[in-house]
Amino acid sequence: xxxxxxxxxxxxxxxxxxxxxxKDAKARQxxxxxxxxxxxxxxxxxxxxxxxVLQPITDVAHLIHAPLACEGNSWDNRGxxxxxxxxxxxxxxxxxxxxxxxxxxxxxxxxKAIREIKENYAPPxxxxxxxxxxxxxxxxxxxxxxxAAEKFGLPVVPVNTPGFVGSKNLGNKLAGExxxxxxxxxxxxxxIGPHDINILGEFNLSGEFWxxxxxxxxxxxxxxxxxxxxxxxxxxxxxxRARAAMLVCSTALINLARKMEERxxxxxxxxxxxxxxxxxxxxxxxxxxxxxxxxxxxxxxxTEALIEKEEAIAxxxxxxxxxxxxxxxxxxxxxxxxxxxxxxALMEIGIEIxxxxxxxxTVEDKERIKQILKDENHMFESMPARDLxxxxxEHKADIMLSGGRTQFIALKAKIPWLDIxxxxxxxxxxxxxxxxxxxxxxxxxxNPIWRQVREPAPWEYQLTAEEELAGTQSGPETLxxxxxxxxxxxxxxxxxxxxx
Numbered sequence: 001x002x003x004x005x006x007x008x009x010x011x012x013x014x015x016x017x018x019x020x021x022x023k024d025a026k027a028r029q030x031x032x033x034x035x036x037x038x039x040x041x042x043x044x045x046x047x048x049x050x051x052x053v054l055q056p057i058t059d060v061a062h063l064i065h066a067p068l069a070c071e072g073n074s075w076d077n078r079g080x081x082x083x084x085x086x087x088x089x090x091x092x093x094x095x096x097x098x099x100x101x102x103x104x105x106x107x108x109x110x111x112k113a114i115r116e117i118k119e120n121y122a123p124p125x126x127x128x129x130x131x132x133x134x135x136x137x138x139x140x141x142x143x144x145x146x147x148a149a150e151k152f153g154l155p156v157v158p159v160n161t162p163g164f165v166g167s168k169n170l171g172n173k174l175a176g177e178x179x180x181x182x183x184x185x186x187x188x189x190x191x192i193g194p195h196d197i198n199i200l201g202e203f204n205l206s207g208e209f210w211x212x213x214x215x216x217x218x219x220x221x222x223x224x225x226x227x228x229x230x231x232x233x234x235x236x237x238x239x240x241r242a243r244a245a246m247l248v249c250s251t252a253l254i255n256l257a258r259k260m261e262e263r264x265x266x267x268x269x270x271x272x273x274x275x276x277x278x279x280x281x282x283x284x285x286x287x288x289x290x291x292x293x294x295x296x297x298x299x300x301x302x303t304e305a306l307i308e309k310e311e312a313i314a315x316x317x318x319x320x321x322x323x324x325x326x327x328x329x330x331x332x333x334x335x336x337x338x339x340x341x342x343x344x345a346l347m348e349i350g351i352e353i354x355x356x357x358x359x360x361x362t363v364e365d366k367e368r369i370k371q372i373l374k375d376e377n378h379m380f381e382s383m384p385a386r387d388l389x390x391x392x393x394e395h396k397a398d399i400m401l402s403g404g405r406t407q408f409i410a411l412k413a414k415i416p417w418l419d420i421x422x423x424x425x426x427x428x429x430x431x432x433x434x435x436x437x438x439x440x441x442x443x444x445x446x447n448p449i450w451r452q453v454r455e456p457a458p459w460e461y462q463l464t465a466e467e468e469l470a471g472t473q474s475g476p477e478t479l480x481x482x483x484x485x486x487x488x489x490x491x492x493x494x495x496x497x498x499x500x
Contacts, residue, residue: 016258045163049171056228059085061123063092066131081207106139114148124233125155135162176256187237196224198242201249204229208429244289273429314431326350333402416444
């Protein structure tokens, strides 16, 4: 059995996942992948998932050992942001050709690429990703990385996640394993403090974590490592000295959180920074874990004082939107942590949730949704595009929040849509992020374009018999009733009479 197979089997048998524990041994070996739906988007592969987790480590050189297309298809696939280094924005690939494969030049070309990156960019580390082609031809990237690390005197980390081994989610977990095997615990910090924490599964999409970090700074809590959002290699390498951890996305890095607790006694909890109540609860849980690990209990009082102040400010800002949004119906077609955290956030200001997807949600996520919604009928695993369109076209929702894959269903149904997945342009985390989310929903719902697109087009307008007779008697100009009507005027019979 190959080392990669052993690693995959270990990831599939995740004791911290209740869904995984509920399966029998045979079902557990299959992992969480599902058969592809013919005609539907397949989603990312394991290589894509590993790149998502590791690329936001911003000062590292990410080298893809593959033909050019592999890097081109997965580069910059999320809107993670960096507050400093830009090396992660540079795309590195060995660009294997057919001749390289036939002549067996893959490993030599990889070693040469590592040397060129070291000489020209001098990064603190290089991550090397295997792919389907290089795994199939048998290139030993681990041996090459080990030799290169000895030769050039810097960490060269093999990330063995060829796309054919499984889904994007499996790649997320294998990336966490690569960090455990080769990075975390390799650097001993000289500034260990009682208030050091790790944030796991936070990707800093659109700079979201920058809305939360100031809150922690005000409490004197230091984020030793945010993995992977806006991370630095040395911070990740010394993450084993944190006192506690918060897990934001359990579907991606639950294995990393569990093993760090087992190896280095770093307790963790799963929380969310979406919504006022959930942000406050996350801050409380962080403070409580730190106190359990020996921090001064006075941090609990400071946390409550900060929460009281920030909640008052946020609620005051949100009250301006309540009259405009209370009673509005929202359909959430997302999954994972957002399936419950965004639901809770929106219900706090009186928005009605008519449905939320639980795709990629854990057992804990689903239980939270049941407690929040009080109605399991509003939960759906995966709604076919036709059913989704029928629901929206019948105006059972005032807006849909989802990712880019389903935006055109909403637009075709002439329903407002807002992106809340990784391609989003606005940050929605923390207290300020909640206010921004509500603001964007308000702008989308009340955009005047929706009134215009729902009105009949000029060629769909049916003249009454009286209007046809009047047009015939008045001359040719009146045969085109909308000729002089501006786009802002309602195209109704009354509007036509007024334009005449």
